[in-house]
Amino acid sequence: MKKGKLKIKNCIIFLIILILVLYLVITLVKNLTTKEEKDKLLVNLTTLTVDEIKDYASKNKLNINLIYEYNYDKENGEIISQSVKEGTSLKNIKEIDIVISKGGIEKEILTEKNVNEMGKIPVMMYHGIHNVASSDTEYTGGNVDKDGYNRTSEAFRGDLEKYYSMGYRMIRLQDYVDGNIDVPLGYSPIVLTFDDGASNNIKVTGLDSNGNIIIDPNSAVGILEEFKKKYPDYNVTATFFVNGTLFNQKEYDEKIIKWLIDNGYDVGNHTESHNDLSATTTEKTQSVIASVYQKLESIIPGKYVNIIALPFGKPTSRTHTNYNYILEGTSNGYSYKTHAALRVGWEPEVSPYNKNFNITYIKRCRAYDNNGKEFDIESVFKNLEKTRFISDGFKDVVTIKEQDKNLLNENITNKKIVTY
Numbered sequence: 001m002k003k004g005k006l007k008i009k010n011c012i013i014f015l016i017i018l019i020l021v022l023y024l025v026i027t028l029v030k031n032l033t034t035k036e037e038k039d040k041l042l043v044n045l046t047t048l049t050v051d052e053i054k055d056y057a058s059k060n061k062l063n064i065n066l067i068y069e070y071n072y073d074k075e076n077g078e079i080i081s082q083s084v085k086e087g088t089s090l091k092n093i094k095e096i097d098i099v100i101s102k103g104g105i106e107k108e109i110l111t112e113k114n115v116n117e118m119g120k121i122p123v124m125m126y127h128g129i130h131n132v133a134s135s136d137t138e139y140t141g142g143n144v145d146k147d148g149y150n151r152t153s154e155a156f157r158g159d160l161e162k163y164y165s166m167g168y169r170m171i172r173l174q175d176y177v178d179g180n181i182d183v184p185l186g187y188s189p190i191v192l193t194f195d196d197g198a199s200n201n202i203k204v205t206g207l208d209s210n211g212n213i214i215i216d217p218n219s220a221v222g223i224l225e226e227f228k229k230k231y232p233d234y235n236v237t238a239t240f241f242v243n244g245t246l247f248n249q250k251e252y253d254e255k256i257i258k259w260l261i262d263n264g265y266d267v268g269n270h271t272e273s274h275n276d277l278s279a280t281t282t283e284k285t286q287s288v289i290a291s292v293y294q295k296l297e298s299i300i301p302g303k304y305v306n307i308i309a310l311p312f313g314k315p316t317s318r319t320h321t322n323y324n325y326i327l328e329g330t331s332n333g334y335s336y337k338t339h340a341a342l343r344v345g346w347e348p349e350v351s352p353y354n355k356n357f358n359i360t361y362i363k364r365c366r367a368y369d370n371n372g373k374e375f376d377i378e379s380v381f382k383n384l385e386k387t388r389f390i391s392d393g394f395k396d397v398v399t400i401k402e403q404d405k406n407l408l409n410e411n412i413t414n415k416k417i418v419t420y
């Protein structure tokens, strides 16, 4: 009996030990697996296919957003990017955005949007902006003078609304000259310029407690800033061409010029005294150009544009003796190079990708009202309806129509050319 009892006792002890050992082993294995799962790291998804990514996401219980974008560097279906870095611990990931290429824009979309990067671009020429009601001027549609070189603030606001609603988006003159056109698919670029440095281009009414300029909201820049806030996608910018008197506000001129550069505007050269460069000697030509460059260089070194707006649009021919001195010269030991020159034109200029585009002789449109006649704003934009530049939305891709192939500048090598 004693022996039997002992056997049973041993058996129970053995069972208890067995259960304990089993429990330990199970816990250990369980712990190991969870640890491994917790430390699992995100793989590089950009080498996978969309189906493989979906599979990976469901296995690892990851939330993914698939975003499709046009892309000219990756084939349709290739992965462009993942929003979370490879190697990130899966337990720290809430959601991953996967951007997938749709390839280039489909022909049907190009046709529907009428994409035309061989189309024309309006470079608008403004002068003074006067804060008077359009009904108080003696002239038509917000012109302040007979020829419409000066506009009322009211008319200028109307012009900006009009350009925006017609699908125009501003680009910098320098970007037009360089052929860097960054406008969304289906939209058209427009360039704004102001000549003469009239104080009403950017009227300063004083300084705030931090010493920053206070800009009259009805001066040109005041109005442009208003539109910058109103339509952030308008890309508000403009280039101001000044004479030696800058913005005719001695006390504030340096601050004004620095402010313009810091706030996305550009400043260029309009000669020292608004000189007629078809009537100056070659020496005088160089001195009246050099002095403005030199002044700008001293205020905003290297940050102004080497572009000249030719006063009176003269000389009217590039074969004029002075032309070479407009583009390059030296005066009193100061040497300059002019990158581009603007005329006083009457119609939109060709695309920067057109073989006939000449950056040293760019036409502008006079921004004025003449009841739809003689190249006023209304007639210019009416004519543009059939010929306007319409963007493909890619800065480094030039999309043109098959019939315009012969117009393409063949020296353009830094862009992908697409024809349809």
Ligand SMILES: [Zn+2]
Binding pocket: 195, 196, 270, 274, 311, 312
């Ligand atoms: Zn002028």
